[in-house]
Amino acid sequence: MHIPDGWIDLPTSVAAAGVAAAAVTVSARRARARLEDKATTTPAVVAAYLLVAELLVVPVGVGTGAHLVGAGLAAVLVGPELAIVCVAVVVVIQALVLADGGITAIGLNVVNNGVVPALVAWTIFRAATTARIRAPYAAALGAGLATLAAGAAAALEFTVGGTHVLPARAVATALGASHLVVAVIEGVLTGLVVRVVRRLRPDMVRT
Amino acid sequence: MTTAHDTARAADDRVRGPLTRLAPEAKLVGLVAFLVVVAVTPPSRPGALAGQAAVVIGVAFAAFVTARDVARRLAIDLPLAVLAATMAVAGSGPRLHLAGVSLSRDGLRIGMALLAKATIGIVAVSAVAASTTAPETVRGLRRLRLPAWACDLVALTARQLQVLGAELARLRLAASVRAGARGRRGEWAAVARALGVLFVRGVERADRLHVALAARGGPPPTATTTAPTPANTASWLPALLPAAAALALRLLV
Numbered sequence: 362m363h364i365p366d367g368w369i370d371l372p373t374s375v376a377a378a379g380v381a382a383a384a385v386t387v388s389a390r391r392a393r394a395r396l397e398d399k400a401t402t403t404p405a406v407v408a409a410y411l412l413v414a415e416l417l418v419v420p421v422g423v424g425t426g427a428h429l430v431g432a433g434l435a436a437v438l439v440g441p442e443l444a445i446v447c448v449a450v451v452v453v454i455q456a457l458v459l460a461d462g463g464i465t466a467i468g469l470n471v472v473n474n475g476v477v478p479a480l481v482a483w484t485i486f487r488a489a490t491t492a493r494i495r496a497p498y499a500a501a502l503g504a505g506l507a508t509l510a511a512g513a514a515a516a517l518e519f520t521v522g523g524t525h526v527l528p529a530r531a532v533a534t535a536l537g538a539s540h541l542v543v544a545v546i547e548g549v550l551t552g553l554v555v556r557v558v559r560r561l562r563p564d565m566v567r568t
Numbered sequence: 569m570t571t572a573h574d575t576a577r578a579a580d581d582r583v584r585g586p587l588t589r590l591a592p593e594a595k596l597v598g599l600v601a602f603l604v605v606v607a608v609t610p611p612s613r614p615g616a617l618a619g620q621a622a623v624v625i626g627v628a629f630a631a632f633v634t635a636r637d638v639a640r641r642l643a644i645d646l647p648l649a650v651l652a653a654t655m656a657v658a659g660s661g662p663r664l665h666l667a668g669v670s671l672s673r674d675g676l677r678i679g680m681a682l683l684a685k686a687t688i689g690i691v692a693v694s695a696v697a698a699s700t701t702a703p704e705t706v707r708g709l710r711r712l713r714l715p716a717w718a719c720d721l722v723a724l725t726a727r728q729l730q731v732l733g734a735e736l737a738r739l740r741l742a743a744s745v746r747a748g749a750r751g752r753r754g755e756w757a758a759v760a761r762a763l764g765v766l767f768v769r770g771v772e773r774a775d776r777l778h779v780a781l782a783a784r785g786g787p788p789p790t791a792t793t794t795a796p797t798p799a800n801t802a803s804w805l806p807a808l809l810p811a812a813a814a815l816a817l818r819l820l821v
Contacts (some may be wrong), residue, residue, distance in 0.1 A: 365648060366607040367685040389717070401717065402781070404623075405724035406732070406774040407755060409659045410767055413732045420752055429763060438767065450725050457596075460641045460693035463686070464603040506716070527655055527675070550760060557764025 363455065363462025363470045364515070371465065373522025378468025381449065384476045397441070407439055408447040412454065419550065427546045432475055432511075433482035433504025434551045438558065438565060441483040446476030469518055477514045478507035496566050500555040505548030512540030542549040574585035587631040591803035592640050592708030598807035601697045605814040606683045606688050611681030619817040621684060631695040641690045648686050652679030690809075702726040732770055739765060 369377075396403055410518040411431040418428050433443035452470045462470045482503035489499030516533045523532065559566045587595065602624075609616050628638070659675020700708075706723040710716065739762045 365644075365682070365686040366603055366689050367682055371604075371608055393717070401720050402774040402778045403723055403771065404779075405721055406728050406770045408721070408725040409728035410770050411730045411735050412729055413766065414763055415763060416733075416736065417759045419756050446721075452723055454722070454725065458598075458697050459644075460690040460697075461644050463578065463689060464600055464606065464693075495586040508625065515602070527659055531658065550763070553756065553760030554763045554767070558763050558767055561764065561768045564769075 363452070364466040364473070364518075366463030368463070368466050368523070369466060369469055369518050370522040373518055374465050375471050376468075376519065378546040381471035384445055385449045385471065388442040390412040392440070392442040392446055395440070403439065403495065404443055404447050405452070407443060408433055408454075410446060410452040411435060411451045419546070425492055427543065429550050429554070430474065430478075430508065430543070430547055432478040433507040433547060434500070436479040436501060436507070436553055437486050437551070437555060441479040444474045444479040445471075448479065455556050473511050473514045473518070475562045478504075478511045481510040482507035496559055497552040499558040500566075501548040501552030504551035505544040508544035508547045509540055512544075515540075528542075571630055573800045585630060585699060586806070587627075589693065589701075589803075590807050591711075592700050592704040592805040593711040594708075595696050596705070596708045596712065597804075598809075599692055601808060601811035602637075602692060602814050603689055605811055605818055606685055607782035609818045611678045613818070613821065614677070614681070615821040616817040617681060617684050617688075617747075619821055621688055621815045623689050623813045623817070624695070627810050628691050628695045631699045633691070633694045634696045637698055638694050639693055641694055642687070645683065645687055645690065648683050652683040655679035655682075697775060728770070728773075732766060735769060736762065736766060736814070 392404065414431050415428045432444055432448050435447055439447075447469045451463060452467055452474060454469050456464050456470070482500075484503075485506050486499050486503035489502055490496060494502070516536045519532050519536070520529050523529070555566060574750075582785030587815075606620050625681065656679045657669075657674040657675070659678070661672055661674040663670050664673050664676070665671070703723065706719050706726070709722060710719040725728045743758055744764065
């Protein structure tokens, strides 16, 4: 879920926007250096992929479903720099066209859904594969922990700039509990997808 | 296959209203300015928020936004409604009793304000989205000095969105014809397979796309060179009017 307008105060949102802009600029520069002249086609396809992937819903419980969030998967498959740029495009399109997530919260959502999970997922994935854990399991672990980190970032933003009508501890508990469930789903799905991709095109999973 | 025709038709399908004629960059700035003003309007000013809601409803009528357009996006409001209810029930501070339920006064006020702001945002975005095509939006972003590579990226993403969406529809059709997935495990595996195949096909398409672009001698001239005359005051004034009205409401009501 994305942070809507008015949920986090303006100073915190502006600070997050600064962090997001810096992270996206650095990531874009690094991604362009790595991709050279493919610098537009690959990220565009990955960003579109992340938007489309949200349409596929897996059944979770009675009448509810979940979908892939994808920052962890993107980090594992195309690297964290490209994942951050792609998630930023996704968040901007979602805010400006689909009204999903606030306009003043674009920076916050880029940090929570892109910068934090991509870096965490990539770090864990690299560490796990170096420790000779097989790629699908390493990706599952990375994506799961990345989701928890995203939840922690949201909780931190709320503590700094939230409306203090609900006790901060209650909000942190609610965010933690919900992100725990989402983390398991995200981890399992990411692992399964990486297994499929590796079977089809082993060269596409960077280990 | 999805072709460029789909994009062209989508561009023609929209209703021609007063908002269609405004320059896209003016509309984007107007939208963001309006929503920033709404976002910084404190929950202690329900009158100002109600006035801003009236402004956005007026704009939506002027843009001929269909109820279906808004309703589709309003799904995002549902979790926020739950959140607002939680704030009202579990919030701190003085309580008030409404129809036999004990509610937190601050929680109710802030929760309702949050829900109102999100809904205003959804209607405002719907109005701009209904009157602006993807290429126009990209042109607007470029005129707002967004780097050219970022504009190209957004443009190509919008295009690939249609392509991958169509690809996904085909994958789903094929899966339903096979009807192999039984039970929850099967459905998870089917979704994972679809996502994996979609990724591989997408990246292979990106590679082909790159080769095709290179064969034509570099990327096509998109946002950077084809931008027509910049917006004049005729676009800026009406586009910024809702934001000005919202600001006046924020300061006066």
